[in-house]
Amino acid sequence: MIQSKHxxxxxxxxxxxxxxxxxxxxxxxxxxxxxxxxTPSDTSLKRTIRDTWHNYENQDILIRKEVNDEGxxxxxxxxxxxxxxxxxxxxxDKNGKRxxxxxxxxxxxxxxxxxxxxxxxxxxSRVFGLVAALKEEKAFNFTGPGQFLxxxxxxxxxxxxxxxxxxxxxxxxxxQGTFNTLYTVPYALVQYYGSINPVNAKKTGMTKGDLxxxxxxxxxxxxxxxxxxxxxxxxxxxMRICYKDPLVSLGDLxxxxxxxxxxxxxxxxxxxxxxxxLSMLCQRIISEKENIQTVYLKEGDLIKTDIDIRKELNDTGxxxxxxxxxxxxEIKANDYQ
Numbered sequence: 001m002i003q004s005k006h007x008x009x010x011x012x013x014x015x016x017x018x019x020x021x022x023x024x025x026x027x028x029x030x031x032x033x034x035x036x037x038x039t040p041s042d043t044s045l046k047r048t049i050r051d052t053w054h055n056y057e058n059q060d061i062l063i064r065k066e067v068n069d070e071g072x073x074x075x076x077x078x079x080x081x082x083x084x085x086x087x088x089x090x091x092x093d094k095n096g097k098r099x100x101x102x103x104x105x106x107x108x109x110x111x112x113x114x115x116x117x118x119x120x121x122x123x124x125s126r127v128f129g130l131v132a133a134l135k136e137e138k139a140f141n142f143t144g145p146g147q148f149l150x151x152x153x154x155x156x157x158x159x160x161x162x163x164x165x166x167x168x169x170x171x172x173x174x175x176q177g178t179f180n181t182l183y184t185v186p187y188a189l190v191q192y193y194g195s196i197n198p199v200n201a202k203k204t205g206m207t208k209g210d211l212x213x214x215x216x217x218x219x220x221x222x223x224x225x226x227x228x229x230x231x232x233x234x235x236x237x238x239m240r241i242c243y244k245d246p247l248v249s250l251g252d253l254x255x256x257x258x259x260x261x262x263x264x265x266x267x268x269x270x271x272x273x274x275x276x277x278l279s280m281l282c283q284r285i286i287s288e289k290e291n292i293q294t295v296y297l298k299e300g301d302l303i304k305t306d307i308d309i310r311k312e313l314n315d316t317g318x319x320x321x322x323x324x325x326x327x328x329x330e331i332k333a334n335d336y337q
Contacts, residue, residue, distance in 0.1 A: 002201035008194035009239040009253040015232035020044035028183040038153035052221035062122040064101040112240035148194035156265040216325040248291040256281035
């Protein structure tokens with residue numbers, strides 16, 4: 001069980017990509033029109049993490065899209081009922097309805113057991129929580145221990161409109177193709193802030209294995225995307241701070257990170273154009289070293305930093321460890337606190 005508070009700083013970049021299209025704005029990349037900074041949502045990041053768990057790690061997730069034989073999207077209620085019916089057929093009648101008959105106390109026990117089965121079965125419910133109202137069950141409202149804020153680019157970006165032609169015949173009898181438009185940004189270096197709350201982790205049953213799974217999917221998930229809009233994403237920097245005191249927090253770690261470049265913001269095209277300035281972040285971490293248990297750190301290839309933050313933190317007595325993504329989900333209890 002997670003007993004300590006954790007905070008994340010995750011930095012990735014995007015080349016000729018649309019990290020998170022806004023459906024209310026012709027699917028243009030989400031950005032702040034005043035600051036010209038890219039602002040991808042936390043939901044898009046969680047979607048990538050969930051898909052990585054489900055598609056690459058064979059983990060059960062609840063928030064997923066499935067289509068039945070008739071082409072209709074299967075609702076969350078039906079997904080839960082189907083999964084539960086497979087595991088607990090004795091709780092359902094011959095028509096597939098869950099048997100909720102009986103005394104009030106027995107029904108309450110059934111409801112409580114069923115809600116606990118949801119978080120025990122689905123990793124995304126244990127990590128990110130769940131809010132749902134089902135017809136035959138009480139409403140579920142689990143505040144997830146894992147929370148991320150909207151992303152924010154470290155520099156101004158420009159949105160480009162790319163027009164193309166779909167040559168394949170779309171309409172019967174119509175020989176010419178149709179036009180399509182893809183909105184992208186030439187380059188963006190984006191950072192996310194996240195945290196793990198141990199109080200909520202206790203309620204959902206989030207485990208140390210789940211924490212390791214989150215680490216792994218954060219780093220590898222974006223790298224695995226291969227669509228036309230998101231194929232240019234790559235993880236560049238990941239830090240997780242584990243605290244001794246669950247009440248201590250540095251807050252939004254992004255506030256202490258800057259970049260430096262000889263190029264103008266809108267002329268940036270590669271991670272090689274940028275130096276990531278971590279001096280302020282390093283000093284902020286050192287100022288709370290008495291309350292910090294461990295700092296986990298991974299830096300991607302080609303990234304340049306103004307300081308060797310690993311060495312700087314180690315020299316002050318702060319324990320710095322590598323993320324060990326290749327060890328899977330079964331880990332020793334004393335490795336991740």
